[in-house]
Amino acid sequence: MAQYLARMGIPSSFYLLSCHSYYFQRIDSRKRNPELVKLIHALILTGCEIGLHNDAFEYGVKGHEHIKCEIDWLRSKGAKIRGTAAHNNLASYKAENYEVFKERVLFQRKTRLPIGKLSERKLGLTYEGTFTKPKPDLNSNLIEEYISAIPPSVQSKAWMKRYLNENPYHEWLMDYQFWLIGEDEWIISSKHIFKWKVSLEVVIDTIINAPLNTSIVFVLHPDYFQPITIISGYNPKTKSADHEVSKTLKRLIPKRIKRMIKTRNKVQKIHVKITIIGRKIYNLFSFHARGVK
Numbered sequence: 001m002a003q004y005l006a007r008m009g010i011p012s013s014f015y016l017l018s019c020h021s022y023y024f025q026r027i028d029s030r031k032r033n034p035e036l037v038k039l040i041h042a043l044i045l046t047g048c049e050i051g052l053h054n055d056a057f058e059y060g061v062k063g064h065e066h067i068k069c070e071i072d073w074l075r076s077k078g079a080k081i082r083g084t085a086a087h088n089n090l091a092s093y094k095a096e097n098y099e100v101f102k103e104r105v106l107f108q109r110k111t112r113l114p115i116g117k118l119s120e121r122k123l124g125l126t127y128e129g130t131f132t133k134p135k136p137d138l139n140s141n142l143i144e145e146y147i148s149a150i151p152p153s154v155q156s157k158a159w160m161k162r163y164l165n166e167n168p169y170h171e172w173l174m175d176y177q178f179w180l181i182g183e184d185e186w187i188i189s190s191k192h193i194f195k196w197k198v199s200l201e202v203v204i205d206t207i208i209n210a211p212l213n214t215s216i217v218f219v220l221h222p223d224y225f226q227p228i229t230i231i232s233g234y235n236p237k238t239k240s241a242d243h244e245v246s247k248t249l250k251r252l253i254p255k256r257i258k259r260m261i262k263t264r265n266k267v268q269k270i271h272v273k274i275t276i277i278g279r280k281i282y283n284l285f286s287f288h289a290r291g292v293k
Contacts, residue, residue, distance in 0.1 A: 002014060002042070002043055002046040002048045003046055005046070005048065006046040006047055006048065011048070011049075012048045012049070013048060013049040013050075013051055013083075013129075014043055014048055014049070014050055014051070015050075015051040015052060015053035015084070015085045015129065016040075016050065016051075016052060016053055016074070017053035017055060017087060018052075018053075018055060018066070018070055019055045019058045019087070021033070022035070022036065022039070023036060037077055040074065040077050040078065040079055041077070041078065043079075044078050044079065049080075049082070050074065050079040050080070050081065051081060051082070051083050051084055051085060051129065052067070052070055052071055052074065052081060052084045052085075053084070053085055053086075053087050054067060054084040054085065054086045054087060054097045054098060054100065054128075055087040055089070055097060056097045056100040056114060057089050057092075057093045057095065057097055057100075057113055057114075058087075058089070060112075061112055061113070061114055062114065063100060063113070063114045063117075064100050064114040064117035064118045067084075067100060067118060068118060068123065071123060071125075081124075081125070082124070082125060082126050082127070083125055083126055083127040083128060083129055084098070084125060084128055084129065085128070085129030085130060086098035086128065086129070086130045088130075090143070090146075090147060090169065091147045091152050093113060094111075094140070094143050094144075094147065095109075095111065095113055095115060096130070096132075096170075098128050098130055098132075099113075099115045099116065100114055100115065100116070100117055100118050101116070101118050101119065101120045101125075101128070102116040102117075102118065102119055103119065103120050103121070104120070104128055106134040106138055106169075106170065107134060107138050107139065109140055131172055131173040131174045131215075131217065132170040132171065132172060132173060133170060133171050133173060134169075134170055134171075135168060135169065135170060135171060138169065138170070142168055142169065143169060145168070146162075146167075146168050146169050149162065150162055154179070154181050154221075154224060155181065157196050160179070160187055160189075160196070161189075161194050161196075164177055164179075164187065164189035164194065165189050165190075165191075165193075165194040172191075173215075174215040174216065174217045175190055175191075175210070175214045175215045175216065176188065176189070176190045176193075176206065176207075176210065176214060176215070176216045176217070177189045177190070177216075177217050177219065178203055178206075178216065178217070178218050178219070179218075179219040180218075180219065180220050180221075180224065181197070181224050182197070182224065184199050184200055185197040185198075186198050186199065186200065186202065186203050188202065188203060188206055
């Protein structure tokens with residue numbers, strides 16, 4: 001997807017999740033997948049942004065140490081980490097992973113979780129990708145009621161409506177969310193709208209008629225497209241729906257934005273070339289240094 005978006009000239013961001021097998025071979029051993037560095041370098045060369053999919057609470061009381069360690073490690077491999085996107089664990093931990101940052105704590109409570117242990121500012125982070133803020137009357141009783149009311153499932157209309165449209169826990173700061181949960185099955189949600197399993201045409205019509213400066217988030221998650229009929233009925237041989245989305249959105253981007261994207265891509269291509277030349281020079285000097293020894 002990163003290569004395709006780069007060819008289309010569409011800026012993109014990818015957040016790496018350390019509790020997934022492509023990152024750590026085993027979460028308990030903390031042994032990184034040997035292919036991970038290749039993946040990071042491939043993403044860098046496409047010019048996309050790389051961020052960390054924050055899963056702090058998966059690592060217990062030392063989750064904050066894990067987050068800092070992985071940010072430092074990713075940066076050491078060339079990734080310019082500027083932001084995170086919290087992995088949703090509210091139903092499991094009664095707190096959101098972004099609360100590991102003191103700037104993101106929704107409310108104070110007694111817990112063994114590492115809440116408020118890190119500073120985004122000190123880590124050089126400039127944003128958190130889940131775009132939420134707490135409700136004014138948020139408390140622990142409200143969390144209990146929220147997570148016990150309906151079992152969480154992306155295929156549950158009641159749960160998704162509660163999560164996206166009627167969330168008593170926090171408020172979304174984006175204007176629209178578009179979730180693709182099956183073959184041409186979209187959820188559209190805003191403060192005043194909730195549409196369940198509508199077609200791509202409805203999504204496009206909503207975007208076209210949205211006011212200027214509307215903020216939009218697309219959720220295209222691989223787990224929603226497993227070749228198991230019971231999950232989504234998605235046929236893996238069917239042409240990817242996000243491919244059509246990207247093509248359509250490309251046509252909707254104003255010419256002014258297209259020029260900005262082209263300029264950005266030129267700068268990124270120059271940066272990539274400089275990086276490659278730098279590596280060649282480094283390798284050359286390293287080779288001569290080994291020869292001298």
